[in-house]
Amino acid sequence: MRTAMTCAQTLNNPLSSTNPHLLPHKPDPIQLTQEEMKRVAAYRAADMVVSGMVVGLGTGSTAAHFIHRLAELMHKGSLKDIIGIPTSLKTEAHAIKAGIPLSTLNSHPIVDISIDGADEVDPQFNLVKGRGGSLFREKMIEGASRKFVVIVDETKMVACLGGSGLSVPVEIVPFSWKYTLSKIEKLFKDETGFSARLRVDQEKPFETDNGNYIIEMFFEKGVSGDLNEVSDRLLRLTGVIEHGMFLDMATNVVVAKTDGSVIILNK
């Protein structure tokens, strides 16, 4: 079981971001931009889809490349009888425009494969997701998937979750949000350099597709300790709907590098 490993324990792990295969290296003749790397990873993952599959459609800029490619393969006739399950309203609109037939978990409770981006991937394939705010629907759909393929550029590989200095999001109900925020702050009061705040968009609280708010948690040195325990403690707070740590869910990680090569990590 990989999830119990702490940040410090990841240092000698072969999948760690200290792995030379995942580190930036000497300049190569090809230097892809981050956007190009996202597309390379997405297109490679599209090859994992076969006709007849129910496919979880992720959210974000990397997943958008995958949706584009999936539609392209369907229109060419290389893929037939695909049903997509969108993880956000934005993805739903994109998929409809691209001509991908859609369904829901109510009608298709078992998803063959989900393909989605991530904000961070640790050496045990634990993820931070939801910086675009779609973590709840993503977690439901990706959790119902036989295979969950994460598509990232190499900048997303981290030694420990939250360690990139960016936020770990938590979806909460709007009711008494300041009180819920204070409960979250109390939970991490002994964590040096911890801070949390409400996500704001154009001077108003950012609202998820579910009409909820997002609390952004910042960990100076990354999330420490047993991640499952941290997850349980957060989920036990009344007012918390879900958090953006996706623990032990990803089955494969497709990493695109600046030189245009792709590494596929399998669990």
Ligand SMILES: O=C[C@H](O)[C@H](O)[C@H](O)COP(=O)(O)O
């Ligand atoms: O809510 C957003 C999702 O979890 C995205 O998959 C994640 O933020 C990665 O997004 P991007 O591919 O745009 O970096």
